[in-house]
Each structure stands twice: as structure tokens, then as C-alpha cells.
Amino acid sequence: MNPIEDEAVVAQALLRQEVGAVRLLPTDEALPGLKRQPGTREWKVRVQNEWYDRPEQLPAEFASQASASMFPPKETDLAALNLERCMRVLPHVQDTGGFFIALFEKIADDTSEKEGVKASDDSASGDGVRAEAAPAVAAADAV
Secondary structure (H helix, E strand, O other): OOOOOOHHHHHHHHHHHOOOOEEEOOOOOOOOOOOOEEOOOOEEEEEOOEEEOOHHHOOHHHHHHOOHHHOOOOHHHHHHHOHHHOEEEOHHHHOOOOEEEOOEEEOOOOOOOOOOOOOOOOOOOOOOOOOEEEEOOHHHHHO
């Protein structure tokens, strides 16, 4: 369960694509019998066998291999995103397949005039997808 494919996609939708039009709902009371972990707020991105915390750390020759949206959001944006509201169902904990669950609520039709988290200007150069993430949650490493 790669945070680049899970929490990073949620952050991209909330922070950069649908600012103020959708929000992430809490899921801690939904499905009370389900064994799960909250979404992670930190991960590293692996490019060419090296791990990076921020897109600014990438050497210029690797910039085209990872976009800024693959990295965790900036600290200033994390609180408003509420990524911990996501659910990670780990196969070795629930005795199922692994699942990532995010519950969105549409709160506006148009994002042009709505309130929300303002995207930090960390647009990426490049569109490569050959990167891996190292989640901060140790249990996620076992998946």
C-alpha cells in the first residue's frame, strides 16, 4: 500500500484540484469492527535508489522522474487536509486483502470561488511514475 498511490492522490484532489469543493470526512466511527490504521501524513519517495523527503531535494537530473504531487504536502497544508481521516486496512491485521479508503463529501459545485486549503506553489517538473514511497507507519511496510 503505497502512499504515492493513496494519500498523495487524496492530497492532490483536496489541495490542488478540488480546493474547497470536496472535503475528507472522518471514518473513525464507520465500520467499528474493521481493524484499520489512519492515513499517513509522512512518506519518502524513492528515485534511482535514493530516498527523498521533498521535491526540492531531487537532483536536477532526476527531476523528470518524480512530480511534486508524489511527495507529502507541506507542513502548512497538512492540518487542513486531515489525511489521518483516510483508512488503511492492512491484510495481516484484518485477514483480508489490503485496502485504502477515503470518504469524500462534495460541498460545492464550483471550485473557483470556494474556501479551502490554498495550494502551495510546489508544482513539479516532469511526469515520471517510477518512484516508490517509504511510509512513516512501520506496519505499512509489511504490506
